[in-house]
Structures are given as structure tokens and as C-alpha cells.
Amino acid sequence: xxxxxxxxxxxxxxxxxxxxxxxxxxxxxxxxxxxxxxxxxxxxxxxxxxxxxxxxxxxxxxxxxxxxxxxxxxxxxxxxxxxxxxxxxxxxxxxxxxxxxxxxxxxxxxxxxxxxxxxxxxxxxxxxxxxxxxxxxxxxxxxxxxxxxxxxxxxxxxxxxxxxxxxxxxxxxxxxxxxxxxxxxxxxxxxxxxxxxxxxxxxxxxxxxxxxxxxxxxxxxxxxxxxxxxxxxxxxxxxxxxxxxxxxxxxxxxxxxxxxxxxxxxxxxxxxxxxxxxxxxxxxxxxxxxxxxxxxxxxxxxxxxxxxxxxxxxxxxxxxxxxxxxxxxxxxxxxxxxxxxxxxxxxxxxxxxxxxxxxxxxxxxxxxxxxxxxxxxxxxxxxxxxxxxxxxxxxxxxxxxxxxxxxxxxxxxx
Amino acid sequence: xxxxxxxxxxxxxxxxxxxxxxxxxxxxxxxxxxxxxxxxxxxxxxxxxxxxxxxxxxxxxxxxxxxxxxxxxxxxxxxxxxxxxxxxxxxxxxxxxxxxxxxxxxxxxxxxxxxxxxxxxxxxxxxxxxxxxxxxxxxxxxxxxxxxxxxxxxxxxxxxxxxxxxxxxxxxxxxxxxxxxxxxxxxxxxxxxxxxxxxxxxxxxxxxxxxxxxxxxxxxxxxxxxxxxxxxxxxxxxxxxxxxxxxxxxxxxxxxxxxxxxxxxxxxxxxxxxxxxxxxxxxxxxxxxxxxxxxxxxxxxxxxxxxxxxxxxxxxxx
Numbered sequence: 156x157x158x159x160x161x162x163x164x165x166x167x168x169x170x171x172x173x174x175x176x177x178x179x180x181x182x183x184x185x186x187x188x189x190x191x192x193x194x195x196x197x198x199x200x201x202x203x204x205x206x207x208x209x210x211x212x213x214x215x216x217x218x219x220x221x222x223x224x225x226x227x228x229x230x231x232x233x234x235x236x237x238x239x240x241x242x243x244x245x246x247x248x249x250x251x252x253x254x255x256x257x258x259x260x261x262x263x264x265x266x267x268x269x270x271x272x273x274x275x276x277x278x279x280x281x282x283x284x285x286x287x288x289x290x291x292x293x294x295x296x297x298x299x300x301x302x303x304x305x306x307x308x309x310x311x312x313x314x315x316x317x318x319x320x321x322x323x324x325x326x327x328x329x330x331x332x333x334x335x336x337x338x339x340x341x342x343x344x345x346x347x348x349x350x351x352x353x354x355x356x357x358x359x360x361x362x363x364x365x366x367x368x369x370x371x372x373x374x375x376x377x378x379x380x381x382x383x384x385x386x387x388x389x390x391x392x393x394x395x396x397x398x399x400x401x402x403x404x405x406x407x408x409x410x411x412x413x414x415x416x417x418x419x420x421x422x423x424x425x426x427x428x429x430x431x432x433x434x435x436x437x438x439x440x441x442x443x444x445x446x447x448x449x450x451x452x453x454x455x456x457x458x459x460x461x462x463x464x465x466x467x468x469x470x471x472x473x474x475x476x477x478x479x480x481x482x483x484x485x486x487x488x489x490x491x492x493x494x495x496x497x498x499x500x501x502x503x504x505x506x507x508x509x510x511x512x513x514x515x516x517x518x519x520x521x522x523x524x525x526x527x528x529x530x531x532x533x534x535x536x537x538x539x540x541x542x543x544x545x546x547x548x549x550x551x552x553x554x555x556x557x558x559x560x561x562x563x564x565x566x567x568x569x
Numbered sequence: 570x571x572x573x574x575x576x577x578x579x580x581x582x583x584x585x586x587x588x589x590x591x592x593x594x595x596x597x598x599x600x601x602x603x604x605x606x607x608x609x610x611x612x613x614x615x616x617x618x619x620x621x622x623x624x625x626x627x628x629x630x631x632x633x634x635x636x637x638x639x640x641x642x643x644x645x646x647x648x649x650x651x652x653x654x655x656x657x658x659x660x661x662x663x664x665x666x667x668x669x670x671x672x673x674x675x676x677x678x679x680x681x682x683x684x685x686x687x688x689x690x691x692x693x694x695x696x697x698x699x700x701x702x703x704x705x706x707x708x709x710x711x712x713x714x715x716x717x718x719x720x721x722x723x724x725x726x727x728x729x730x731x732x733x734x735x736x737x738x739x740x741x742x743x744x745x746x747x748x749x750x751x752x753x754x755x756x757x758x759x760x761x762x763x764x765x766x767x768x769x770x771x772x773x774x775x776x777x778x779x780x781x782x783x784x785x786x787x788x789x790x791x792x793x794x795x796x797x798x799x800x801x802x803x804x805x806x807x808x809x810x811x812x813x814x815x816x817x818x819x820x821x822x823x824x825x826x827x828x829x830x831x832x833x834x835x836x837x838x839x840x841x842x843x844x845x846x847x848x849x850x851x852x853x854x855x856x857x858x859x860x861x862x863x864x865x866x867x868x869x870x871x872x873x874x875x876x877x878x879x880x881x882x883x884x885x886x887x
Contacts, residue, residue, distance in 0.1 A: 196682065196683035196684050336860070364827075364859065365860075366859065367860070367863060369785070369789075370863055371863070372583075372780055372789050372790060372793075373579075373583055373779070373780060375579045375582075375583075375821070376576065376579060376820075376821050376822075376824035376825040376859075376862075377824060377859075379572065379575055379576065379579065379704055379825050380824075380825060380827075382703060382704050383572055383703075383704070385703075396685060396781055396783055396785060399781055400780070400781055403779075403781075407705075407707050407709075407779075408704060408705055408706075408707070409697070409700060409703060409704055409705035422684050422685075423684025423685040423686065423687070423783075424685060426685075426687040427685045427686070427687045427688075427689075427781070429687060429689065541684070543687065
């Protein structure tokens with residue numbers, strides 16, 4: 156009896172959902188990212204940023220075309236590629252044309268392949284892939300396709316900017332590279348070795364090491380090696396608990412130089428570093444939060460904080476995703492046929508809310524933008540992270556980073 | 570040479586921390602025959618409670634109160650949960666503690682969220698105690714060593730020199746006889762469970778600021794604690810201590826030195842295959858000690874189970 160009730164309920168629910176999809180004249184964007192499990196914090200925070208951006212930047216401005224509204228529909232992929240493909244199919248079945256995903260390049264590769272296949276087989280209901288965070292360079296090189304657009308700077312572009320800064324600092328003679336033992340950690344390490352070799356062949360790489368991801372209880376032995384190697388700088392792509400563990404451990408055990416990172420901010424990490432990270436932590440990322448680039452950015456951040464007092468704008472690029480998509484849909488004059496929308500997006504230039512211009516490169520659909528080196532600090536940050544009094548502040552900027560970098564991308568255009 | 574000394578200290582800290590967890594677990598295991606899967610979850614609760622208390626009353630009150638709360642919780646779990654399940658045998662008990670571990674993790678995420686908590690060592694201990702050849706030893710680590718040694722001595726004294734300890738030891742081996750002599754064995758069980766979980770709580774309180782206070786902290790430490798008590802021998806406090814220290818030093822040293830399998834194999838007289846990239850042995854040749862540091866204790870456990878099934882100091886088999 157109970158089973159049949161549940162079944163009936165589920166069926167009724169499905170009916171309602173599909174009825175909604177059929178009658179709505181909203182433009183839906185599927186947000187496929189982890190909303191449960193160990194990475195749920197990042198996923199939920201990203202979802203809030205999407206919902207806020209869609210509401211604030213599109214819907215409150217009157218929508219796109221003739222008053223169509225953006226709606227973010229959340230799908231939990233538990234950060235598994237397999238689950239993501241199921242959710243992708245559910246989203247497509249609901250008539251959704253725009254897929255946003257960012258956490259994990261493994262998931263992004265699975266999605267981009269599946270979407271290409273789907274679009275080839277179903278020319279009547281093609282979808283676009285808005286990748287806002289997965290930074291594996293392959294996605295805009297060997298694995299690129301016409302339907303994939305990346306709004307974050309990829310790992311190589313970030314490393315290029317990072318090594319520019321290191322190359323300009325003559326006090327850095329020895330560099331230690333450490334990362335998590337998986338594709339992204341390896342990509343960071345090889346990019347670091349390559350760029351340092353080109354820019355500062357005199358720099359000695361005193362350590363290049365991978366550690367098991369998410370399994371290290373205590374980073375002290377690694378810190379000892381780093382200190383013993385007399386490294387002047389550390390480069391790491393670590394994120395989450397691994398970033399915090401490594402960072403705190405090296406600082407506690409006597410390391411005093413800079414730690415160059417990709418992901419050492421927000422989601423509790425900034426608060427946990429607090430005073431210890433001051434003067435050491437450097438972060439390479441797009442999106443200038445502090446000092447606010449202009450009044451608009453400041454007002455936007457304040458409004459976000461008013462709605463989500465515990466949240467952070469940790470992925471500033473999400474506003475670019477929403478604004479550029481809206482612009483492309485308006486230019487194409489349609490939201491249902493994604494081909495003209497994709498053509499409008501490719502090559503689009505856009506005024507970034509967080510300062511500077513961005514350009515979606517036509518050859519590989521990689522967004523070219525300003526990349527900043529941020530410092531973790533408690534001194535005059537307008538918008539702190541984790542309500543901790545500490546935040547990230549732009550120290551140096553590489554304008555339109557890697558705008559003319561090479562790509563191996565060869566995409567078929569419809 | 571200096572580095573060896575530094576690593577000895579680091580390994581000691583890791584080992585003693587592990588000891589605090591395994592001491593409680595080994596007592597509980599030997600007394601009730603229950604593998605308490607939720608033991609590491611009590612460690613996590615200790616860290617979270619201490620963090621919450623430290624926000625209002627400071628670190629020291631956290632150190633004092635959090636283990637007490639965890640201990641009371643643990644005793645409650647034994648009294649109202651385990652004791653009821655006990656009559657159905659060991660498997661339901663196992664499943665009960667396993668479910669409890671999942672429940673506690675979800676509960677922690679529900680209350681405190683999924684982010685790492687900014688739980689930090691007290692200001693007064695945030696300085697470098699001394700340094701050896703540029704490697705600083707934080708004062709907090711020295712503090713951790715003192716706390717754990719004090720707890721070990723205290724436990725040893727209670728178990729071997731007091732009347733309560735004697736009754737516990739007797740109840741470990743001959744519960745029926747002890748009961749016949751008029752002692753309240755269920756109460757003893759509850760007490761031991763409470764003290765065991767409180768010890769895990771203490772470990773959580775002092776490890777939280779160093780190893781991070783986040784919902785995955787129980788999972789990271791969970792399995793290694795079982796390995797420790799199996800190596801040390803069930804029910805043996807000395808065994809737990811020796812095994813903890815061994816594991817602490819083994820993992821620390823193998824992470825701190827890049828010993829390569831390649832060197833080992835060449836020393837043993839093997840030659841590296843020319844086309845290493847295509848060789849089926851490629852992974853074996855490229856292994857370094859930091860990569861396998863965390864599985865070494867498990868290898869040690871397997872060896873112990875084969876050659877000395879009752880553990881280093883244990884008196885009966887697993």
C-alpha cells in the first residue's frame with residue numbers, strides 16, 4: 156500500500172514537472188553540480204550565485220527577447236560523471252537548452268562528450284554547455300567542440316599569469332610544487348615546470364610532489380620537506396581540506412615565503428586561515444572583488460550579501476555567464492535554437508562587471524579575461540569572505556591573459 | 570640528522586593522538602566485543618563541541634567541557650542503544666554503531682554546515698616552542714604531547730592501581746563471575762563506553778585546530794584506529810600505545826623521505842626494464858614512499874594477523 160502511494164505521488168510529481176516545462180515561457184538553465192556529499196558546500200554556493208545573477212542581471216532588467224525570464228533549475232550530480240549524464244538527460248527531457256556545470260573537469264569532460272553526441276543525433280533540440288569552472292586545458296584543446304564554452308581561465312592561463320609574477324620576483328630562486336594526485340594536480344605541476352623553464356630557467360625546482368587526494372591526515376612531514384628544501388615559494392593546485400591542511404601546516408612549521416594557489420579562498424577556507432595566511436597566501440583567479448572595480452560591482456556584492464548573509468561571491472565569472480548568455484540570446488533573436496546563440500557567443504566582447512573586458516575566443520571558446528593575483532589579507536578588504544574580516548585583494552593583474560596562446564582545438568561548426 | 574629528530578617529534582605527536590583514540594576503542598572492544606564504528610565520530614563531535622564552546626567561553630573551557638559532553642553522550646548511546654541491541658548478538662551491534670557513525674556525520678553537517686570551521690589553537694600557545702635547523706616546533710604540539718602522556722599515565726594508574734580498575738579488568742575476562750560477586754557489570758560497561766568516547770572527545774578537541782574541523786574528519790581517521798588496536802592487541806593499553814607510536818613514526822618517516830622503489834629494486838639486483846613506459850611493472854618501479862605511506866600500516870596489520878593474530882601485546886585472537 157505504502158509503495159503504491161509513493162509511486163502515485165512520484166507519478167503525480169513527474170506530471171506536474173513536465174506540465175510546467177511544457178507551458179513555461181521562461182528560459183531554463185540547468186545547474187548540474189554537487190548539491191549533496193563532501194563538495195556540496197561549493198555546489199550550493201555556486202547555485203546561489205547563479206540564482207542571484209539571473210534574478211538581478213536579467214529578470215529585474217525586464218528579461219530577454221520580449222520579456223522571457225531566466226530560471227535556474229538545480230540538478231544534483233553528486234560530483235559523479237555517471238550521475239551527471241543521467242541528470243543531463245533529465246534536463247534535456249524537460250526541454251532545457253542550457254547546461255551550466257563547473258565542479259570537476261572529470262564531470263565536464265563527460266558532459267561535453269555527451270552533449271556533442273546528443274546534438275549530432277538530435278538536431279531539433281540541441282543544447283549548449285556553459286562551463287563556468289572546470290579548468291582542465293583539454294576542454295578547449297583536444298576535447299573542444301562547438302557547444303562548449305568556458306568562462307573561467309583554464310589551468311594553463313592561470314599558471315602563465317602566476318609564473319609571470321614569480322619570474323618578476325628575483326628573490327625567488329627555489330620553488331616547491333606540490334599537488335593532489337589526480338589529473339588536475341598533474342596538469343598544474345606540468346604547467347608550472349614548463350612555464351618556469353621558459354621564463355626563469357635559473358629557478359631551481361626543489362620538489363615536485365603529488366600526495367593522495369583527500370586522504371592526508373597531517374601534512375607535517377610534507378611541510379618538513381618543503382622547509383628542508385629551503386624553498387622560496389610553493390605552488391599548489393590543492394583545494395578544499397587539502398588546501399587548508401597543507402597551508403596551515405607549512406606556515407606553522409616555519410615556512411615564511413609565498414604560497415601560490417588556485418583555490419585558497421571562501422567556503423570556510425579564508426576564515427580558517429585567518430591571521431596565519433596574511434602575507435603568505437597568493438591566489439590566482441579572475442574577478443576582482445577587492446578593491447571593488449566600480450560602484451556597480453560593489454552594489455551587486457552588497458545586494459548578494461543582503462540576500463545570502465553567509466554566502467560569498469567566490470565565482471565572479473558567473474555574472475559573465477548570465478550576462479553574455481542574455482546578450483547572445485537577444486542578438487540571436489531566439490532562445491530555442493541554440494546554433495545562432497552559440498554563434499553570437501563565439502567572439503563576443505563583453506564589459507566585465509568586475510572590471511575590464513572579456514572576449515570569448517572564437518577558435519576554442521575559451522573566455523579571455525583579466526587574471527589577477529590576489530593576496531589573502533585582513534587589511535582594507537571591502538568584502539570579506541566567510542564573514543571573517545579576511546578576504547582576497549588584487550595585487551597584480553595580467554590584462555587579457557594568454558589572448559594569443561596556441562590551441563589544438565579544431566571544431567566542426569554547423 | 571636534525572631532520573630525523575624533527576620527524577621523531579612529529580611522529581610522536583601523530584602517534585600519541587592516535588593512541589588517545591585507540592585507547593578508548595580497545596577497552597570498549599575487549600570488554601563488549603563490539604567494534605565501535607562510531608568511535609571516530611565521537612572524536613569529530615569532540616572537535617565540533619569544543620569549537621562551539623570556544624566561541625563563547627574560550628579554548629580551555631572547551632577542552633574541559635567538550636570531552637565531558639561527549640562522554641555523557643557516549644554513555645547514553647551505550648545505555649539506551651547498544652544495550653538494547655546487545656541481546657540480538659554482535660552483528661546488530663556492529664550495524665548499530667555503523668548507522669550511528671553515518672547519523673552523526675549527517676547531523677554535524679546539518680548543524681554546522683559542510684565548510685571547515687575556523688577552530689584555532691589558543692593565542693597563548695601560538696608561538697614556536699623551539700626550532701631545530703630551521704624547522705620550528707609549534708608550542709601547541711608540545712602541549713599535545715603533554716596532554717596525551719598525562720592521559721596515558723592516568724589511565725594506566727586507574728586500570729592497574731585502583732579498585733575500579735581491578736573490577737574493570739576482571740569484568741573484561743570474567744563478566745559472569747564479577748556479576749556473581751555483586752558488581753554491577755552493565756554499569757561498568759556504560760562507564761567504560763563513556764570514558765572511551767570521552768577520550769576520543771579529548772583527541773578531537775586537541776586535534777581539531779591542527780588537523781582541521783570538518784565533516785570528513787571522522788572518515789579520514791576512522792579505519793586507521795581499528796588497524797592500531799589490531800596491531801597492538803585487543804584490550805591492551807600498552808599495545809595501543811606501541812602500535813600508535815609505530816604507525817605515527819612509520820607514516821611520518823616514509824612521507825618525509827622520498828625512498829624510491831626503483832632504488833630498492835636495483836639494490837636487490839633487479840634491472841629496470843628499458844621500455845619502462847610500456848612495461849606492466851611500470852607502476853611498481855615508479856612508486857615512492859610518500860605515495861604508499863598511508864597504506865603501510867595496513868600492510869603491517871596484515872602481517873601481524875598472519876604471524877601473531879593476537880597482536881603485539883594481546884592475549885587472545887581477533
